[in-house]
Amino acid sequence: MRTFDFDLFVIGGGSGGVRAARMAAQQGARVGLAEAAELGGTCVNVGCIPKKLYSYAAGYAESFEEAAGYGWKLPEAPQFDWAYLKTQRAKEIARLNGVYASLLKNSGVQLIAGWAQLVDAHTVEVDGKRHTARHLLVATGGTPFVPEIPGREHIATSDAMFDLEPFPKRLLVVGGGYIACEFASIFNGLGSKVTQLHRRAHLLTGFDDDVRQFVANEMGKAGVEVRLNIEATSVARGPHGLVVTLARGQQIEADTVLFATGRVPNTQGLGLEAAGVALDERGAIAVDANYRSSVPSIYAVGDVSTRVQLTPVALAEAMVVVDALFGKGQRSLDYEYIPTAVFTHPNIGTCGYTEIDARARFGEVAVFSSEFKSLRHTLSGRTERTFMKLVVQKATDRVVGLHMVGADAGEIVQGFAVAMRAGATKALFDSTVGIHPTAAEEFVTMREPMPG
Numbered sequence: 001m002r003t004f005d006f007d008l009f010v011i012g013g014g015s016g017g018v019r020a021a022r023m024a025a026q027q028g029a030r031v032g033l034a035e036a037a038e039l040g041g042t043c044v045n046v047g048c049i050p051k052k053l054y055s056y057a058a059g060y061a062e063s064f065e066e067a068a069g070y071g072w073k074l075p076e077a078p079q080f081d082w083a084y085l086k087t088q089r090a091k092e093i094a095r096l097n098g099v100y101a102s103l104l105k106n107s108g109v110q111l112i113a114g115w116a117q118l119v120d121a122h123t124v125e126v127d128g129k130r131h132t133a134r135h136l137l138v139a140t141g142g143t144p145f146v147p148e149i150p151g152r153e154h155i156a157t158s159d160a161m162f163d164l165e166p167f168p169k170r171l172l173v174v175g176g177g178y179i180a181c182e183f184a185s186i187f188n189g190l191g192s193k194v195t196q197l198h199r200r201a202h203l204l205t206g207f208d209d210d211v212r213q214f215v216a217n218e219m220g221k222a223g224v225e226v227r228l229n230i231e232a233t234s235v236a237r238g239p240h241g242l243v244v245t246l247a248r249g250q251q252i253e254a255d256t257v258l259f260a261t262g263r264v265p266n267t268q269g270l271g272l273e274a275a276g277v278a279l280d281e282r283g284a285i286a287v288d289a290n291y292r293s294s295v296p297s298i299y300a301v302g303d304v305s306t307r308v309q310l311t312p313v314a315l316a317e318a319m320v321v322v323d324a325l326f327g328k329g330q331r332s333l334d335y336e337y338i339p340t341a342v343f344t345h346p347n348i349g350t351c352g353y354t355e356i357d358a359r360a361r362f363g364e365v366a367v368f369s370s371e372f373k374s375l376r377h378t379l380s381g382r383t384e385r386t387f388m389k390l391v392v393q394k395a396t397d398r399v400v401g402l403h404m405v406g407a408d409a410g411e412i413v414q415g416f417a418v419a420m421r422a423g424a425t426k427a428l429f430d431s432t433v434g435i436h437p438t439a440a441e442e443f444v445t446m447r448e449p450m451p452g
Contacts, residue, residue: 139314203228215346
């Protein structure tokens with residue numbers, strides 16, 4: 001019987017890879033993990049965590065503006081220190097990198113610094129040294145996609161946005177997904193003049209139509225110039241900044257041009273072809289229901305594979321793989337009713353089906369919605385409004401879609417996601433006593449469905 005250096009070798013030290021390595025080691029497996037960059041992957045280093053920190057920073061500008069309505073007199077206009085924010089963020093990310101390293105070390109995982117490449121179904125090479133393993137797990141995540149247009153060397157991606165120098169007084173964001181919308185909101189709040197271009201008629205493809213329209217309107221009210229049905233065709237450096245030419249011939253000048261036009265699986269240079277690992281049409285590792293690739297000994301989880309691109313999903317997938325290989329094989333992951341949030345200003349929180357998808361899946365549905373000014377803004381002087389929506393399957397009365405645009409939407413929707421996973425009906429929502437006065441209580445007080 002062949003002997004191996006490791007029971008499991010993980011390629012990639014992001015959220016999914018670290019979770020798999022640590023949990024497998026705790027089950028007694030001999031585990032190695034290779035990572036060429038800082039531990040934590042996109043989420044910790046250039047994604048979820050720093051983005052949320054910067055979103056908090058942008059939120060203070062709104063709070064300063066609102067304070068006067070509540071009797072607070074600031075002695076002078078607040079001043080924003082971009083360099084200080086970057087320094088503080090870097091310290092926190094370095095701390096988290098250390099936490100990840102400690103978790104791996106204390107679990108008994110052998111951490112190998114360097115770029116790993118597959119040699120065959122059981123062998124990985126890192127900086128010239130080969131390691132063998134009974135099972136291999138690829139968890140290398142995704143990377144920003146930039147189209148091949150003239151001047152692409154002048155384009156920034158989301159990875160670079162946290163350390164821009166100098167702070168962009170004029171920011172052009174190209175894209176309409178959640179990353180584009182979040183950075184547009186963040187830098188608008190921090191003081192940039194932000195223009196956002198999107199080639200489609202609405203932002204946030206895949207979200208509920210009412211949510212898409214509502215958040216675009218709120219972002220516009222907050223100062224983001226949202227321009228739809230328009231495409232950028234080239235970028236060039238001019239005497240006063242970057243000049244972006246649009247498909248119709250117009251030009252826009254900016255200090256920084258961010259292309260947030262999607263992410264692609266990070267599969268380049270991994271030796272997947274040599275090992276016989278099949279990719280799908282998007283270039284992602286094709287996996288079966290058990291996250292196994294076309295090579296039985298090689299697995300893949302997270303954004304590098306064919307599933308939902310969310311950090312908590314990668315963590316959950318990693319747990320399924322570890323349980324299958326080293327546990328009881330009883331764990332599974334249901335992709336229905338996975339909640340998610342978009343940290344625009346205001347936030348978006350959503351769980352379940354959009355209205356259109358619910359009608360296609362369940363047939364007849366009842367729709368309940370509410371739009372209002374939150375209590376906070378009755379004195380703040382701001383015009384921001386909140387939107388909530390429930391989609392209910394008529395045949396069962398089950399709530400199959402829950403959507404919100406408003407302050408702390410992610411925090412609110414997380415709790416309701418538990419109820420939706422449990423199959424909560426609209427009658428159960430109606431019988432639940434609300435917490436007053438909160439925005440969240442609106443979800444249990446909507447009584448009249450929309451016509452149609």
